[in-house]
Amino acid sequence: MGIISSKLGNLGVVTTTLDQAINWGRTGAMWPLLFGLACCAIEYMSTQASNYDLSRFGMELNRASPRQADLLIVSGRLTRKMAPVVRQLYDQMAAPKWVIAMGDCASCGGVYNNYAIVQGADEIIPVDVYVAGCPPRPEQLLHGILTLHEKIKGESIRDWAAPVETIRV
Amino acid sequence: MALQTAANTNDPMAEWAGSLEQLKGLVTERALTGETMLLNMGPHHPSTHGVLRLLLELDGEEVITCLPDIGFLHTGIEKNIESKSYEKAVPLTDRMDYLAPMSNNTAYCLAVEKLVGLDVPERAQIMRVICLEMTRLNSHLVWLGTHAIDLGAMSVFLYCFREREELLKMFEMLSGQRMMGSYMRPGGVWRDFPPEFLPMLENFLGYFPSRVDDYEALLTKNPIWMDRTQGVGVIEPEKAMAWGVSGPSLRGSGVAWDLRKSMPYSGYDMFDFNVPVGEHGDVYDRFMVRIREMRESVKIMQQAIKRLPAKGPFRSDNRKFVPPPRAELGQSMEAVIHHFKLWTEGFAAPDEEVFVAIESPRGELGCYLHGTGGNKPRRVHFKTPSFMHISSLPVMTHGHLIADLVAIVGSVDVVLGDCDR
Amino acid sequence: MIIPQALDPVTALKQAMPDAVEDVREYGGDITIVVKPDHLQAVSQYLRDTSGLVYNFLSDVSAVDYYPDYNRPGRFGVSYHILSLLYKRRLRVKVYLPEEAPSVATVTTIWPGANWLEREIADMMGIDFVGHPDLRRLLMPDDWQGHPHRRDYPLGYETVMFSFNADEIMKHKPHATD
Numbered sequence: 001m002g003i004i005s006s007k008l009g010n011l012g013v014v015t016t017t018l019d020q021a022i023n024w025g026r027t028g029a030m031w032p033l034l035f036g037l038a039c040c041a042i043e044y045m046s047t048q049a050s051n052y053d054l055s056r057f058g059m060e061l062n063r064a065s066p067r068q069a070d071l072l073i074v075s076g077r078l079t080r081k082m083a084p085v086v087r088q089l090y091d092q093m094a095a096p097k098w099v100i101a102m103g104d105c106a107s108c109g110g111v112y113n114n115y116a117i118v119q120g121a122d123e124i125i126p127v128d129v130y131v132a133g134c135p136p137r138p139e140q141l142l143h144g145i146l147t148l149h150e151k152i153k154g155e156s157i158r159d160w161a162a163p164v165e166t167i168r169v
Numbered sequence: 170m171a172l173q174t175a176a177n178t179n180d181p182m183a184e185w186a187g188s189l190e191q192l193k194g195l196v197t198e199r200a201l202t203g204e205t206m207l208l209n210m211g212p213h214h215p216s217t218h219g220v221l222r223l224l225l226e227l228d229g230e231e232v233i234t235c236l237p238d239i240g241f242l243h244t245g246i247e248k249n250i251e252s253k254s255y256e257k258a259v260p261l262t263d264r265m266d267y268l269a270p271m272s273n274n275t276a277y278c279l280a281v282e283k284l285v286g287l288d289v290p291e292r293a294q295i296m297r298v299i300c301l302e303m304t305r306l307n308s309h310l311v312w313l314g315t316h317a318i319d320l321g322a323m324s325v326f327l328y329c330f331r332e333r334e335e336l337l338k339m340f341e342m343l344s345g346q347r348m349m350g351s352y353m354r355p356g357g358v359w360r361d362f363p364p365e366f367l368p369m370l371e372n373f374l375g376y377f378p379s380r381v382d383d384y385e386a387l388l389t390k391n392p393i394w395m396d397r398t399q400g401v402g403v404i405e406p407e408k409a410m411a412w413g414v415s416g417p418s419l420r421g422s423g424v425a426w427d428l429r430k431s432m433p434y435s436g437y438d439m440f441d442f443n444v445p446v447g448e449h450g451d452v453y454d455r456f457m458v459r460i461r462e463m464r465e466s467v468k469i470m471q472q473a474i475k476r477l478p479a480k481g482p483f484r485s486d487n488r489k490f491v492p493p494p495r496a497e498l499g500q501s502m503e504a505v506i507h508h509f510k511l512w513t514e515g516f517a518a519p520d521e522e523v524f525v526a527i528e529s530p531r532g533e534l535g536c537y538l539h540g541t542g543g544n545k546p547r548r549v550h551f552k553t554p555s556f557m558h559i560s561s562l563p564v565m566t567h568g569h570l571i572a573d574l575v576a577i578v579g580s581v582d583v584v585l586g587d588c589d590r
Numbered sequence: 591m592i593i594p595q596a597l598d599p600v601t602a603l604k605q606a607m608p609d610a611v612e613d614v615r616e617y618g619g620d621i622t623i624v625v626k627p628d629h630l631q632a633v634s635q636y637l638r639d640t641s642g643l644v645y646n647f648l649s650d651v652s653a654v655d656y657y658p659d660y661n662r663p664g665r666f667g668v669s670y671h672i673l674s675l676l677y678k679r680r681l682r683v684k685v686y687l688p689e690e691a692p693s694v695a696t697v698t699t700i701w702p703g704a705n706w707l708e709r710e711i712a713d714m715m716g717i718d719f720v721g722h723p724d725l726r727r728l729l730m731p732d733d734w735q736g737h738p739h740r741r742d743y744p745l746g747y748e749t750v751m752f753s754f755n756a757d758e759i760m761k762h763k764p765h766a767t768d
Contacts, residue, residue: 034215038242038586039267039348041219042311046337049330064215081731082220082241085212111261115738115746116245116730123764135348195724240729248739283618410647410675413703424675431678520661521617524671524682526649537652537669541659548739552650552671552707560706589729 019156026070026096027149029058033069033089037076040103043135044075052138057145066092071148074121075135077105083118090125096160098152100144101127104134196226196234205233212241216319216575219585221559223574230570235563239556242589250549254515255281256355258546263349265551266587268311271304272529274353276551279434280525280538281355284518287490292481293357294436299370299473300343300352301435301527302466306377307336308530308582309459309466313384316456316579320397325387332380335373342366356491357484367474374467381463389457398452402565402577405450412564413557416532417458418581422450428528435527440472452580459582490516515544531555531582555587596677597642599623606636622669622682627694630670630685634700637672637681645672645681648701653711657741665689666717670697693718714739 036044048054048062063069066089078086090099101121104110107130109119121127128151131144192200192207199205210223220241226234246265250258262277263270275297282289289297314329337347342363344350352359388394404414406422419426427444429437445461447454485491492511493504510516518540526535532554539548558581565581566574600614600623610629615622625633637645650671656662664686673680685694696719697704708719709728716737719725727734736743751759 035213037220039264042267042348045311045314046330046333049334050327051331051334066213077242077244079241079243081243082212085220085241089213109748111264112244112246112249113745113747113750114245114249115744116243119748119763122766124766126766126768137347240727240731243729245738245745248745251741252745286618411702413648413701413707415647426675431675522622522654522669522682523618523620524650524652524669524680526673526680533649535650535671537650537671539654547656548652548654550650550652552652556706556710557703560703 020153022157023153023155027152029061030070030098030148031061031063031068032059032071032073033066033093034062034064035072035075035089037074037078037082038105040075040106040135043138044073044102044141047138047141052142054142054145057149059145066090067094069093070096071098071100072125073100073102074106074125074127075102077110077112078118078121078124079116080118081116083124086121087124098128098148099125100129100131100141100148102131102141102144103136104132106130107132110134192224192236195236199228200226200234204228210574216578218315218578218583221578221583221585221588223562225571225574227571232566232569232571232574235566235574237559237562239559239585239589242585244586244590246590247549247551251546254544255518255546256511256515258549259354260349260351262551263351264586265590266529266531266534266553266555266584267348268584269304269308269530270349270351271300271353272308272527272534273551274351275301275435276525276527276529276534276536277538277549278353278355279527280523280536281518283523283525284521284538284540285355285490285516287356287487288485289357289435290482290485291436292478293483293485295439295473295477296358296362296483297353297435298437298440299470299477300358302470302473303336303339303370305466305530306463307333307340309463310336312459312530312579312582316576316582317388319575319579320394322388322391322394325384328380328383332377339366339369339373342369354484354491356487357482359484361483367477370470371474374471378464378467381460385460389460395453397572397576398456398580400449401452401569401573402580403449403451404561404565408564409450409561412561414532414561414581415557416528416530416554417462418455418532418558420445421447421455421458423448428526428533432526434525439476440469442469442472452576455580517542517544518546520547526552529554531584531587532558551590553587553590555583555585559583559588593676594641596679597640599637599643599645599681602640602643603633603636606640607633620680620682622684624684624686627685627687630683631695631697631700633683634670634672634697637683638700643674644676645674646701647673647675648697648703648707649673649680651697651704651707651711653715653717653739655715655739655741662686664692666692666715668694668711668717672701687717691718692716693720695720696722698722713737716740 101107106121109117129144129148131141133140200207205226205228208225208227212220212222222238224236225232246261250261262273265273310329310333314326317325340350341347344352404422406424409419409422425444425446430444442465445458447458488507492508497504520540520542522539524537526533535552537550541547565577604611610625610633613624637643652669654667656665666687668685670683711717712725713728
């Protein structure tokens with residue numbers, strides 16, 4: 001990047017790799033689903049509010065419709081009655097999509113080890129980042145979100161893009 | 170008629186999704202013919218304050234019937250408590266009504282104290298009153314923020330959460346946790362106020378009334394707010410009492426019933442405060458009642474800080490039920506024995522039942538506790554105000570539009586963790 | 591407005607319906623009147639409508655399961671906690687129900703607020719309320735089998751994971767990958 005930009009000077013051109021550009025686009029403004037189950041949702045709302053602002057990560061806009069959302073933050077205890085609903089929401093989201101299991105109940109069942117609670121959201125949906133805490137402080141959730149950003153920045157197009165068949169003429 | 174489940178109907182095709190036959194007695198005839206529409210305001214919805222499912226029968230935009238379907242957050246806390254000793258169950262009670270955790274703690278601790286006959290020293294009672302009123306402010310701020318944002322006033326949400334951050338810092342000072350502190354224990358509170366707590370609280374109470382003035386300036390005389398909330402969701406006082414509505418929702422209908430004044434607990438009879446009462450029983454009156462309650466809470470806290478004895482026990486010293494402080498363990502053999510017994514097995518409670526109700530920010534929170542004679546409870550049942558209020562939603566929403574439904578659900582201040590437990 | 595003199599609920603009830611009252615207990619300042627299940631609706635109507643008693647607010651309906659102790663005249667006990675807003679006092683009315691087909695009349699005709707409280711007990715304890723308008727499952731999913739708050743229903747927990755049984759548990763635990 002250095003040699004070419006010094007030769008082109010102030011033309012306003014930046015060179016990078018395709019992977020970096022795609023990952024920059026994905027992490028820059030991930031829209032979370034407007035979804036909150038229990039107490040962790042209140043801490044999520046605190047993270048969204050002005051003290052620990054989520055807008056600086058581009059996540060100010062919570063989409064109510066799963067079709068328009070990128071990130072599903074499972075915030076709160078997941079009951080057996082709610083599990084099919086969450087699975088349907090996850091299925092309705094379009095790729096690329098990520099899941100953060102916020103709090104102990106979403107990560108592993110938390111304080112509740114009984115008939116009504118699914119022991120961890122990863123029993124029904126694949127989870128990318130687990131944030132511990134009951135409920136996690138806003139700083140912990142922000143650390144979880146930044147960890148997810150790091151994870152996405154480490155991905156490459158080779159991992160998820162299907163190989164294109166060359167057509168021989 | 171016995172309990173009907175989808176499993177015991179004889180029809181092999183009877184799945185709950187979309188079978189009108191099972192709704193026969195519950196919606197009007199016009200829904201079964203298709204004249205009115207059945208719409209699902211599902212568990213995932215931006216305005217239902219948690220995972221509440223409302224099955225609406227709509228004639229155009231007008232709600233004819235509203236069938237709430239709850240249980241999406243049912244955690245089995247009551248059954249979990251049956252397998253824990255009395256003191257270990259306190260953190261589980263925090264998580265029921267997660268906007269007012271100290272209220273749930275207090276209801277449970279008062280029930281335990283009534284069951285075993287444990288005294289609470291006066292200083293601990295005043296500390297409890299201070300924490301309960303802080304919890305009330307906390308809960309009303311979240312209510313106001315979410316209610317306003319549902320009706321379109323988005324900046325109120327950010328202002329309310331700014332005030333809430335200060336309160337959460339103070340909770341963290343007390344118990345180490347912002348929300349689920351488990352600060353109340355049977356016999357008193359967990360530990361004494363740290364020295365920096367009271368100055369910070371007094372400072373907060375100094376500027377908080379002017380913040381409430383700000384919220385009122387934004388909403389109270391706002392023509393859009395008044396249009397959307399006045400005359401909406403009216404419930405008459407007789408109906409409200411019959412349906413078990415309590416708290417600010419009952420006071421909005423004109424019934425001056427507040428458990429802190431009428432059947433005081435934990436030293437509330439020492440304080441002088443008013444009980445704000447509405448007139449029409451609509452959403453606007455419930456809003457005004459809660460705003461005025463926030464100001465009254467400030468008054469109660471200021472009086473409580475003055476009355477607080479400078480030194481004194483923060484928890485009962487009955488060592489059969491309350492573990493001794495660690496400093497005592499090096500001095501006394503009895504303290505070591507009590508410590509061992511209480512932390513391994515816990516104390517025993519008689520095979521009797523008690524019922525205690527307190528005024529939580531949502532309404533009357535009742536705790537029914539039945540002991541076994543051993544160290545674990547036989548049954549704990551919490552009668553939560555949100556449970557009763559959601560059951561009275563069909564009465565409040567009949568004949569209103571869907572947009573009014575959002576206002577009504579916000580105004581009765583339901584929390585699904587409180588409802589489903 | 592003159593408020594009529596408050597009556598003592600126990601003496602008034604024993605006078606009006608002597609064969610309905612089985613027992614009267616007192617503990618911790620609470621008065622419990624144990625009534626026969628057949629007389630529950632009549633007793634409730636009397637307590638709500640009599641001037642001097644006016645128990646017009648139903649605070650709570652709770653059910654207890656006395657398994658495996660069986661030290662009460664029935665396996666289930668249902669407690670109705672009523673409150674008089676006028677006289678500012680509480681009362682508990684209790685009925686004991688047998689283990690086989692426990693059922694009692696509903697009080698929704700007297701206090702409509704009992705609707706969901708009784709529905710929750712029917713769902714979680716399996717007690718039938720005769721005359722209830724809508725007795726479906728409330729808290730559990732519609733196709734759930736069993737009544738979770740009964741004492742012989744297991745808590746249903748996942749085995750606590752230590753290093754010696756971690757692999758065994760993870761083999762059987764569902765894990766979503768897509």
